[in-house]
Structures are given as structure tokens and as C-alpha cells.
Amino acid sequence: MLGSIPELDQTLQAYDYLLPETLIAQTPLVPRDRSRLLVVQQKAHQHQIFQDLVALLQPGDLLVFNDTRVIPARLLGRKVNSELAQPVEVFLLEPRQPRTWLALVRPGRRLKPGAQIEFGSPECPLLRAEVLATDEETRGRIIQFEPLVEQPFEDLLEQLGEVPLPPYIQDSTARPEQYQTVYAQHPGAVAAPTAGLHFTPELLARLQSQGINQARLTLHVGVGTFRPVETNDILQHNMHSEWVDLPAATVDAIRATKAAGGRVIAVGTTVTRALEGACQNGSLAPWQGRTNLFIYPGYQWRVVDGLITNFHLPKSSLLMLVSALVGRERLLALYEDAIAQQYRFYSFGDAMLILPEAVIAERSPDVAF
Template sequence: MNALTLADFDYALPQRLIAQAPLSQRSASRLLNAGGKSLLDQRITDLPSLLKSGDLLVLNDSRVMHARLQGAKATGGQVEVLVERIVSGNEVLAQVRASKSLKTGSRLILEGLLDVEVLGREGEFYHLRLPGDALETIEAHGRLPLPPYIARAAVAPDETRYQTVYARETGSVAAPTAGLHFDEDLLAKVRAHGVAIVYVTLHVGAGTFQPVRTQTLAEHHMHTERYIISSATAEAIAATKARGGRVIAVGTTSLRALESAATDNGVKVGAGETAIFITPGFEFQVVDALLTNFHLPKSTLLMLVSAFAGVKEIRTAYRHAIEQGYRFFSYGDAMWLTRKTSP
């Protein structure tokens, strides 16, 4: 096979298929089963039938911050701030949209009352100091940040529907969207099927929405995200592998955390930073199957699922999904994939 380029991960998507709002029920989504020899159109409620007793389901329990804040420079001029991560007690890294670059030492007035100091620049982000505890301030005054392809502002129902039902560790800029399909009833049915559920935490950064812009994939610089893997999760993975069960990642974020922490003996316990860029040819060590949503053209996540299930297989599946009117992206439908083990 010739070396893959950016063009190999492009596709045309009708605008009407980009889901702009969640369905009335979390578990009402469709599920494209691309894990077998032929594509099957199913429902997310069919997921338990795809699982086997002894399998392990790994969920990302990160919670979306109220990371978007509006305001102005102290000298005038509107700004929009999107917090990327909390650095310390009252300091954050953030994207800032403004008419001109911000100077170190300048001040912003956000949401009409927050006096914020610009401490400097770190790559694409500004280092900001908030007037109080960063997380408390953001949660009290900020707004839920919906993805750029959702052409509306967040409304009240998004406060629950753009969070998973098991979200508990606040720190993401975007939801781990494969988990949005689960309600308590579906989780109970998974457990009743003899499948254990464990958690990792990976805080999703805004870079997840950024397309790759270099034609040669190796020239792309991946964004960094924080993750945590507990000893209980690592032990459950080791036990699952030992008994011949499958490790099933719910979402590319769970997969990224697990493969970033992979060792010869399982997964490493603790916190870490990952800039892992998974493209075709990557050797997966932990994850055997993947539940995921549909991903943006030319995105690192489309490359990831192509590495996992096969480039041709993903192209065929996406073509089928478009023809059958599946809903795409964060509030869209899901896919079931198994790891390709042969060329």
C-alpha cells in the first residue's frame, strides 16, 4: 500500500446529517455494526447482544466544564474565552478569540464581573489568572461549550444531555460522546450480561475538533490530553485478558487512555499526558473492540478508527452510514468496531 495522506481520510457529508440536538432518549440511537463480515443496521439497545460474559467495558468518566466565557478587554474590544485546562488553583490555559493578540499583563473582564489577568502565551493558548478558584469560577459563571459544528448555543437540556450519566471528574472541553448513548437501563443490561464496567478519566481538549492540515500525516503535531487510570481498572484489564475476555473501549478517548498507558504487562496505573497519534499501522495492545460515534473528515479520530478497524472497512462503513441517513458527530449515532487482526 502506498503511504496514506490526508486525502485518504476525507469524505463528503451532507449538512443535514450533522446532528444538531440529542434524540428524546439517550438509548434511541442507531448502531452501525461494522464488527463482522457484513454491515448490520442495529440499535444501541442491541449492544448487550454484541457482548460476551467475561468482557470488560471501559468508560471515560470525564465531565465537561462550563469552559466558555464571554467578555471584553479592559481597554474595550470583545473576547471569547474557551478554557482548555486548569493549570493550578486559579490559573488556566485557554483559547481566546479577539480582534488582536493579547499582551502579557493585560486584563479581561469576563461575564461582566470577572477580572482576569493575561500571564502570557503558551503555544496556541493564553495563560490566564482568574480571580478565584478556577474550577469553581468556571462552573459558576461559564457556559457549556458545544462543538463548532452545532450551529446554536447551549440550552438547558444540553446541561444533562451533553454529559454522560456517569460523568464525575470535571475537566473536559468536549464530551466523550460515545458514552452519551448510555442510560442507567442500558448500563444495567450490560452488567446483567456478565460484563464488568470500569472507568478511566481522559479530559478531552478542544484539539479533538481540529482537522489535520498537513498532507503528510507524520508532520501533524497532536494536541496533549491528561488521563488517569486507577489500579482497579488496571487490575480488571489484566484479569479480563487472563481469562480470554475482550477489553471494549467506549469512545476513542477511552481507547487513547488505555493505549497510551499500555505496557508489556497490561496498563500503567496513575496520571499521564498523552499526545498519542494513532494512524494505520499502529499496534494496539489493549483494546479489542470499540463503540464510537462518527468522526469529522480529515480528523485524527477518523484516522484512529481506520487504524483500528481497517481503512477500507471504515470507508465502506461511512459510505453506508451516509446512504442510510445515520446521524453524525457528537449528538449522532454510533458504530461497533472490532480490531482488525490481519492486513
């Protein structure tokens, strides 16, 4: 990673802000594209509605979407051989091998290596899991699953699991499909790429009809995106890696957009990390692999020109990523105005569009398209 950041920007406290709990959105808007949109321009910003995106982008621009699909990653079971039939919650984070997952468990202190968990009714359990090891980095467990009936593990997961909502959503009437983007295709995420939740099929069609092109990639959102930054010096934070699939068609679309003078607009921070992570060697090419790229102020951008994003938690790596585009002080001032204007925050909240002319970050001079 190139560049350096001022000493003040390295402190975790520099990325803090106060948010009234009443502004944490508990339910999604219907229809999705009626959410508010804070539009960030070069020297000003304005308040609009998300469906106004059609007029805010230009023909020849390219929107890049993350088409990952959230899996039913939350499983409720019980510890085997427990006299009290102790309930257990398992939250899947990422696959390690077939039927073997890294997961968070509760209560963790009683689920040591060798412990077994069953899922389904006590009279007819459908799935069993064994704790193989403790993962020190995430404080989670490596768990191996074994179906107890003649059904594939993936089918049992769909039957027994729940699509998880973030912990700050406490009172929601949201249905599971409302925590999926309308273009979600490839299962594997444990949280939604929330900037995409604002799009409807009708809005996508209107954008396409105006010459605003669309491409897709896959980043399976995992613990890396939402793991809190816990070090006072943000440079000491280690991002957990997440799996990315950047297809050839999307690379071709980006190259064509750049060659024609168009702009690449990332729909969400996960798309941003995927595109920038795929271009760390100085050239953009089709790629499958894992990225642990941590973007913070001072980062030199390679691919992304603009960004659509939600409003993020204080002291989060996502807040640092957006700060790398427009500057930390300006971003916090924008958040202050959004709070004053009663914007809705976090996963089911409103959105922000950072237009390319608002980006103050330097661009890497050594990128080949």
C-alpha cells in the first residue's frame, strides 16, 4: 500500500462519532429505492432520493455490483450429553473444507474441542457437529458437520438455519428476502452487501435504459468486513480475508469503460475491496482468491472512481475506507449533517453517493487496463 497518513488519522478515536440509537434503522423501506441519498459533490452535497440515481450518473458509467447471496448462517441447536439440554447458537463465518466451517458459538466457554452439537428436534435430530479446534484470530471454533439423514448438508442448512440480521437490529419485521439484494446469486455470505439493498428491478432497468452499464463480481461477505477495529493505532489492525471472484466479463467492462472515458462506480465497500484487491499488482485481470486489503486514508486508488455506500458504524474499517476517498474530516462532517437531517443508519438505512469529482485521494500511476 502506497502513501502515508497523518498521525491523527492513525488513531482509532479519530474515526468515532456519536449516533442516536433512534437513527439505527430496524426495518427496510418499501419500496427499496425510496431511501434517502446523500450526494457528495466536489465542494457541496445535496439530499435526494435513491431512485434519483438515474439522473446523477452519466451514460457510459459502469456500476459494479456484488452478487453474493446471504446463507442461513445462524443455527440453533443443543449440546450433546448435556443434562440440561443446553441451547447452543452457531454463527457460520466461512467454509474451510467440505462441511467444515469457521463459526462463532455461544456459549463459547462450554464448547471446547471435542464438544458435539445436534440440530433439529430432540426426538429426531437432523444434523450433528463436532468442535475440532479453537480459532485464536476470531475467537471462534472450527466445526465439522455430519448429516444424520439422507440429505445434503446444504439442504439441511437451508432447512435448519436462519438468515442472520446484524446485532444492532433488535426489533425488525424484515423478512429474510429483504436482507438479500434483488440480484443476489451465489450463496456464501454471512451478511448482505448492504449498499445493494436499495436497488429494485425497475431501477436497474431504468439505469440500463439510460446507458448506465452494469457488471458483477462476487465477494462473500465474512468476518473481515464487520470485524471491529480494536487497536488504538489503526495500522496495527489485521483484516480477515474474504473470497473474491472477479470474472472476465467484468474486467472487460471496466477496461471498456475506462477506455471510453466513463467512470467505474462501486456499489458498496465490498465491491471496492474486491476491485482494488484484484489490482494490487498493478494490472486488472480476471481473478479468484482471497483479499485482506485494508483501505484507509493515504491509499492510492487503482480502479474505483466513485462509490455508493451506506452509513457505517463508528471506528469501523468501512468508515476508514470511505474516508480514504473523501477525507476523514469531510466524511465526519457529512455524517454530522446526515444525523441532523435524520437519515437512517446502517444496514437497513439510507445511502450516500460519492461522485468521482468529490474524491480527493491520489491515484496510483502504475495501473494497466
